[in-house]
Amino acid sequence: MFTDARTIPDHTRLDADIAVIGGGPAGITLARSFAGSGTSVCVIESGGHEADADTQALYEGSNAGIEYPLAGSRLRFLGGSSNHWGGYCRPLDPIDFEQRDWVPFSGWPFGIEELLPYYEPANRIVEIAPGRFEDMAYWQQHTGESLPQPVTGRMQMRFVHFSPPTHFGSRYREDLDRAANIQVLLNANVVNIAATEQGRSVRQLELRTLDGRAHTVRARIYVLATGGLENPRMLLLSNDVVPAGLGNHNDMVGRFFMEHPHLSGFGEIVLADLKRLPAIYRERVRVEGRNANAAFNPSDAFLRERRLLNATFMAGLAGNYHRGMTSDWDHVPLHMDMLNAARPFLADGEGPIDTQNPELIGHWLGLGCACEQVPNPDSRVTLSEERDALGLRRIRLDWRLTEQDRRSLVEHMRSLAMEFGALGIGRMLLNVEDDGLWPEKVSGGSHHMGATRMHDDPKQGVVDRNSRVHGMDNLFVAGSSVFPTSGAANPTLTLVALTLRLAEHLKGRLQ
Amino acid sequence: MSAGHDASRRRFLLSLLLGLVAGRTLVACDSSTESRHVPGQAPEWLLKITGERDAVVRIGKDYLEAFPAERNVEALMSAIESSFEAVNAAAADAGEIVTALQQAVRGDYQRGDVAQVNGWILSRTEARLYAAVALLSA
Numbered sequence: 001m002f003t004d005a006r007t008i009p010d011h012t013r014l015d016a017d018i019a020v021i022g023g024g025p026a027g028i029t030l031a032r033s034f035a036g037s038g039t040s041v042c043v044i045e046s047g048g049h050e051a052d053a054d055t056q057a058l059y060e061g062s063n064a065g066i067e068y069p070l071a072g073s074r075l076r077f078l079g080g081s082s083n084h085w086g087g088y089c090r091p092l093d094p095i096d097f098e099q100r101d102w103v104p105f106s107g108w109p110f111g112i113e114e115l116l117p118y119y120e121p122a123n124r125i126v127e128i129a130p131g132r133f134e135d136m137a138y139w140q141q142h143t144g145e146s147l148p149q150p151v152t153g154r155m156q157m158r159f160v161h162f163s164p165p166t167h168f169g170s171r172y173r174e175d176l177d178r179a180a181n182i183q184v185l186l187n188a189n190v191v192n193i194a195a196t197e198q199g200r201s202v203r204q205l206e207l208r209t210l211d212g213r214a215h216t217v218r219a220r221i222y223v224l225a226t227g228g229l230e231n232p233r234m235l236l237l238s239n240d241v242v243p244a245g246l247g248n249h250n251d252m253v254g255r256f257f258m259e260h261p262h263l264s265g266f267g268e269i270v271l272a273d274l275k276r277l278p279a280i281y282r283e284r285v286r287v288e289g290r291n292a293n294a295a296f297n298p299s300d301a302f303l304r305e306r307r308l309l310n311a312t313f314m315a316g317l318a319g320n321y322h323r324g325m326t327s328d329w330d331h332v333p334l335h336m337d338m339l340n341a342a343r344p345f346l347a348d349g350e351g352p353i354d355t356q357n358p359e360l361i362g363h364w365l366g367l368g369c370a371c372e373q374v375p376n377p378d379s380r381v382t383l384s385e386e387r388d389a390l391g392l393r394r395i396r397l398d399w400r401l402t403e404q405d406r407r408s409l410v411e412h413m414r415s416l417a418m419e420f421g422a423l424g425i426g427r428m429l430l431n432v433e434d435d436g437l438w439p440e441k442v443s444g445g446s447h448h449m450g451a452t453r454m455h456d457d458p459k460q461g462v463v464d465r466n467s468r469v470h471g472m473d474n475l476f477v478a479g480s481s482v483f484p485t486s487g488a489a490n491p492t493l494t495l496v497a498l499t500l501r502l503a504e505h506l507k508g509r510l511q
Numbered sequence: 512m513s514a515g516h517d518a519s520r521r522r523f524l525l526s527l528l529l530g531l532v533a534g535r536t537l538v539a540c541d542s543s544t545e546s547r548h549v550p551g552q553a554p555e556w557l558l559k560i561t562g563e564r565d566a567v568v569r570i571g572k573d574y575l576e577a578f579p580a581e582r583n584v585e586a587l588m589s590a591i592e593s594s595f596e597a598v599n600a601a602a603a604d605a606g607e608i609v610t611a612l613q614q615a616v617r618g619d620y621q622r623g624d625v626a627q628v629n630g631w632i633l634s635r636t637e638a639r640l641y642a643a644v645a646l647l648s649a
């Protein structure tokens with residue numbers, strides 16, 4: 001059932017077994033896990049069914065570190081940022097969960113095996129099931145192409161699946177509407193998570209609408225699911241009992257913010273003969289009703305040997321070259337020279353590469369990456385002195401990257417070049433100077449991770465292995481802000497899997 | 512393989528390489544290089560293993576700029592030779608040499624024996640082939 005918080009009497013108090021703050025992929029997944037059960041769930045969502053400029057403006061903030069689009073990298077209405085996500089899905093790799101001595105602050109409280117039972121249901125929720133993320137034979141059989149295996153020992157092939165993409169708000173609207181035990185309160189902003197006197201429990205949630213109404217929600221269990229940037233902000237804002245903010249006794253809330261740093265145009269690959277690069281290595285291919293694209297991922301052995309961070313690279317066909325072609329882009333002559341010079345290494349025979357198209361000399365691929373960054377306590381979310389329309393301090397982000405992150409990324413780019421060369425497929429032009437500096441054009445992937453990290457030790461994390469806020473008995477956090485490390489896979493599939501795991505834990509608690 | 516055989520094959524390779532630039536003024540940077548006086552016919556293997564000459568020369572020059580110590584035809588040829596010998600020590604005719612060089616280049620990438628040339632990550636052997644042609648075309 002949906003209720004518009006602007007249409008109920010001022011100072012309404014709602015009661016439920018579970019109160020979920022935020023109706024994005026995490027909040028909706030949690031609520032749906034209880035659909036039809038005897039547990040009553042109240043989802044409090046800041047927006048409505050559609051985007052609204054005033055509500056969206058609540059997401060604005062300031063940057064202290066790398067320039068970051070705080071309002072542009074998320075959406076504040078039912079479905080959250082899934083209303084404009086790209087749908088890239090891949091689980092984390094087993095190594096991402098490990099404590100690696102070369103990655104400071106690495107290590108999850110559990111290994112990937114703990115999440116495995118939840119990935120397949122998560123695949124269904126984001127509509128990509130069954131997951132075939134590593135199954136080379138499957139893709140080979142279904143694409144009818146022979147798929148070359150990496151040969152340098154540096155890389156391995158993985159397969160990214162594309163969600164349609166599932167817009168959680170519209171896709172699951174009917175489920176939420178139909179479930180008698182779920183109430184979704186729209187246009188309701190949680191402005192304070194009010195704690196009991198000792199700050200050990202949540203007493204109630206305080207809500208405001210933008211037109212000035214105030215309501216409260218009381219529950220046995222509270223789940224904060226407002227997204228990777230807003231989760232730490234909400235804890236910091238809820239400081240009427242604990243001045244540093246809820247769960248922040250050890251000054252951990254907001255620290256360790258991680259993204260997947262991306263350098264646009266960091267490199268290009270030229271190749272002469274498309275036959276040497278199967279379609280799924282350069283474009284989305286549709287198989288059995290879903291799209292997938294191969295990804296180049298560093299091998300475990302290589303990561304361990306060189307003590308590197310994880311990364312995922314994908315290539316996409318970006319253009320073709322014909323003899324005599326000119327362009328204003330100064331890379332065109334470079335690409336064409338390489339294609340002309342290296343032709344004997346990149347294509348068979350001596351005649352035209354394509355007899356139907358004799359002027360064709362080759363193609364170029366654009367590259368994308370999602371790279372892991374080291375968990376860094378100085379990369380953090382805090383509150384600014386500016387206030388939003390609800391009178392709350394705005395978010396201030398200080399996103400930082402380290403030399404270790406940069407070196408790792410450059411090393412992987414070189415590996416990619418070597419792999420394409422060793423397979424006789426192409427040559428790679430690297431546009432990143434190896435000068436010890438992060439290029440200015442570094443950006444993120446709208447992946448907000450780490451700022452309420454999971455750790456068994458309250459001194460090293462905000463939530464425990466069950467996503468419960470340390471020191472509080474009834475407050476839980478859902479979403480990628482609990483990831484202790486970011487891995488190199490887009491986060492939504494994993495955060496949905498983690499949310500399913502949390503739902504199961506809560507079911508146990510409520511019994 | 513005998514030393515005499517080695518030397519004659521080196522001369523053979525050089526003459527083939529020089530054949531590529533026959534008809535041009537040859538000014539190798541290292542004036543001690545006897546090879547600059549040995550123009551031959553454009554050899555099949557070299558035409559096969561490097562592509563369009565102007566493009567090859569431009570990339571070769573970039574390599575020499577990045578690695579000026581390698582500005583020596585004899586040294587480059589000797590390095591190229593050891594690369595393909597490592598694949599096929601008996602390679603003697605054009606076809607065998609081309610095949611061995613193709614494998615050697617892939618092997619360089621596989622082992623990580625690469626050089627960065629004006630942004631390109633190139634197999635060392637491949638870059639040297641371009642450089643050798645560039646030197647002889649100057």
Ligand SMILES: Cc1cc2nc3c(=O)[nH]c(=O)nc-3n(C[C@H](O)[C@H](O)[C@H](O)COP(=O)(O)OP(=O)(O)OC[C@H]3O[C@@H](n4cnc5c(N)ncnc54)[C@H](O)[C@@H]3O)c2cc1C
Binds near residue numbers: 023047188448
């Ligand atoms: C352009 C773009 C492309 C992306 N592409 C991908 C991709 O390809 N693959 C991938 O894995 N991920 C992608 N992402 C990230 C993905 O969208 C997020 O990981 C995912 O949406 C996070 O889900 P969530 O439920 O934790 O948070 P959100 O989606 O942020 O949802 C949080 C919800 O909480 C509500 N809320 C916030 N504050 C309050 C409050 N105070 N009171 C009440 N409600 C509140 C918001 O309105 C929102 O509905 C992309 C993101 C963007 C922006």
